[in-house]
Amino acid sequence: MSRLFSALALGPLTLPNRIVIAPMCQYSASDGHAGSWHAMHYGQLAQSGAGLLIVEATAVQPAGRISWADVGLWDEACADAWQPVLAGIRQWSTMPLGIQLAHAGRKASCHRPWDGGAQLAAGDARGWTTLAPSALPFASEDLPPQAMDEAAIDQLIADFAAAAQRAQALGFELIEIHAAHGYLLHQFLSPLSNTRSDRWGGSLDNRMALLLAVFDAVKAAVAPSMAVGVRISATDWVEGGWDLAQSIALARVLDARGCHFIHVSSGGLDGRQQIPVGPGYQLPLAQAIKAEVEMPVIAVGLITEPTHAEAVVATGQADAVGIARGILYNPRWPWHAAAALGVKVPVSPQYRRCEPLAQRGLFA
Numbered sequence: 001m002s003r004l005f006s007a008l009a010l011g012p013l014t015l016p017n018r019i020v021i022a023p024m025c026q027y028s029a030s031d032g033h034a035g036s037w038h039a040m041h042y043g044q045l046a047q048s049g050a051g052l053l054i055v056e057a058t059a060v061q062p063a064g065r066i067s068w069a070d071v072g073l074w075d076e077a078c079a080d081a082w083q084p085v086l087a088g089i090r091q092w093s094t095m096p097l098g099i100q101l102a103h104a105g106r107k108a109s110c111h112r113p114w115d116g117g118a119q120l121a122a123g124d125a126r127g128w129t130t131l132a133p134s135a136l137p138f139a140s141e142d143l144p145p146q147a148m149d150e151a152a153i154d155q156l157i158a159d160f161a162a163a164a165q166r167a168q169a170l171g172f173e174l175i176e177i178h179a180a181h182g183y184l185l186h187q188f189l190s191p192l193s194n195t196r197s198d199r200w201g202g203s204l205d206n207r208m209a210l211l212l213a214v215f216d217a218v219k220a221a222v223a224p225s226m227a228v229g230v231r232i233s234a235t236d237w238v239e240g241g242w243d244l245a246q247s248i249a250l251a252r253v254l255d256a257r258g259c260h261f262i263h264v265s266s267g268g269l270d271g272r273q274q275i276p277v278g279p280g281y282q283l284p285l286a287q288a289i290k291a292e293v294e295m296p297v298i299a300v301g302l303i304t305e306p307t308h309a310e311a312v313v314a315t316g317q318a319d320a321v322g323i324a325r326g327i328l329y330n331p332r333w334p335w336h337a338a339a340a341l342g343v344k345v346p347v348s349p350q351y352r353r354c355e356p357l358a359q360r361g362l363f364a
């Protein structure tokens with residue numbers, strides 16, 4: 001019996017298996033609107049046999065986009081653009097669908113990664129002034145961000161809630177709040193980027209306050225049938241920054257507040273980070289958090305082999321595994337994993353003629 005291919009409840013949402021397609025920005029939107037790339041990309045991922053597809057970081061404000069080409073959900077026009085993408089997927093797939101809601105904070109207003117990824121120069125008409133807890137740039141060559149005042153913080157919380165409602169109306173079944181990778185909510189958590197002395201900075205409780213306010217507002221904005229969880233960077237990998245002990249404290253508070261899952265990544269806040277990259281390099285972080293909470297934990301980061309993914313969940317290091325680059329490279333990764341583990345996954349009838357050859361081991 002494969003544990004990877006057993007069901008998992010994330011609060012009200014039951015996944016058919018424990019393979020999670022991690023959110024991946026596509027930088028292919030126009031004015032925040034999803035389009036034909038998203039229909040093609042998510043359409044084929046929805047045929048992969050994974051247990052959950054989490055759509056990329058989707059900005060709750062125009063200023064929350066990493067690049068000018070990011071998708072958004074800040075108004076009804078953005079929602080209208082997502083609608084045919086979702087309808088197309090739903091016509092052909094029952095895969096649970098989630099969306100990551102995000103604000104990039106000081107790491108916004110950038111070129112697309114394949115254009116270098118640097119921040120747009122002052123005066124570039126596609127750019128904007130970025131927001132942050134404190135007026136500290138991410139990279140020394142970046143323009144200083146604007147420290148958010150109370151009105152900006154109130155607006156941010158309201159915009160996360162409104163985007164969550166739009167996601168629900170579109171038929172998404174899960175919301176992942178992006179508090180990882182050095183983006184705005186992570187910037188508030190880390191003492192390296194948050195030097196505020198008001199109620200949103202200083203003590204650990206104060207630095208966690210914005211994420212918790214966003215979490216509470218999102219939960220209150222959606223039906224109880226919507227799964228709501230959080231993605232964190234469990235450490236900045238920099239001395240004096242956000243670390244595992246603080247992440248465990250945060251995870252406990254989220255757990256007590258009814259968070260349905262936590263997705264454990266790391267890094268992205270500070271260029272001085274020293275990340276010990278290797279197979280499963282973030283697993284010890286997920287495992288340490290799992291030991292302290294009731295809610296399911298999703299591990300992610302260079303989990304590429306089916307037998308490794310199976311071992312991660314079978315030994316209880318995490319409840320589910322996130323796969324990102326591996327499924328870009330091989331969008332049928334879950335089919336291969338199922339074959340390797342002696343399990344059958346549902347295959348759409350249009351694709352079933354490959355099955356006899358797969359059973360003869362021709363595609364191993």
Ligand SMILES: Cc1cc2nc3c(=O)[nH]c(=O)nc-3n(C[C@H](O)[C@H](O)[C@H](O)COP(=O)(O)O)c2cc1C
Nearest residue numbers: 022023024025056057300301302303323324325326
């Ligand atoms: C093209 C690309 C885009 C990404 N975009 C996001 C994103 O929108 N939100 C996020 O939290 N992480 C994002 N990530 C990080 C992945 O979700 C994942 O955590 C990371 O790639 C490690 O997993 P992997 O080793 O399976 O690729 C992105 C990664 C890639 C490769």
